[in-house]
Amino acid sequence: NAGVTQTPKFRVLKTGQSMTLLCAQDMNHEYMYWYRQDPGMGLRLIHYSVGEGTTAKGEVPDGYNVSRLKKQNFLLGLESAAPSQTSVYFCASSSIGANLLYGYTFGSGTRLTVV
């Protein structure tokens, strides 16, 4: 029972490079989310999806794009990486109804450094 799997776990990018972070969940959850976590800032929502084929902006969406072509996968793209995007990225998922009781399940995170 894998839960939520994020790849890669670590990455170093040069300014201006692009990359895609992959989040996969095997719990048949409807909702999926991408957060970034920075010291003193807590978890901030980048984008989220309430179902296959849908996406919505969160609190800090600029510089990121997302896609959810399959229910189990949620991709986060950085088109042109900037040092300000150095952060730890967490993917999370939750289920309609069950989220009221059980909250989120998180992936183990991706540590991204942009130099």
Place this chain on the structure above:
Amino acid sequence: RKEVEQDPGPFNVPEGATVAFNCTYSNSASQSFFWYRQDCRKEPKLLMSVYSSGNEDGRFTAQLNRASQYISLLIRDSKLSDSATYLCVVLKNTGNQFYFGTGTSLTVIP
């Protein structure tokens, strides 16, 4: 105003002590509340949900005060393994978006 606010601490307490954290939320229509635990360089994990009547899980007790819009977490008989950051989390009435506090750091000292 932030959706969820917590005292960042740090709280440094001796083993065996009782420690309490509070968290306030701004949206009176918020419907579900949680405490998460996050260890250093790890993902947050659900510690416990917070119910209106209050709930207890072993050494941990969570309380909700809707009138004053705060939730609390009480840890009794602190263990070294309780050292972590504790995140207050609120689910808004839209049902699909959670808001996180910045976390309260706890270190339990031998």
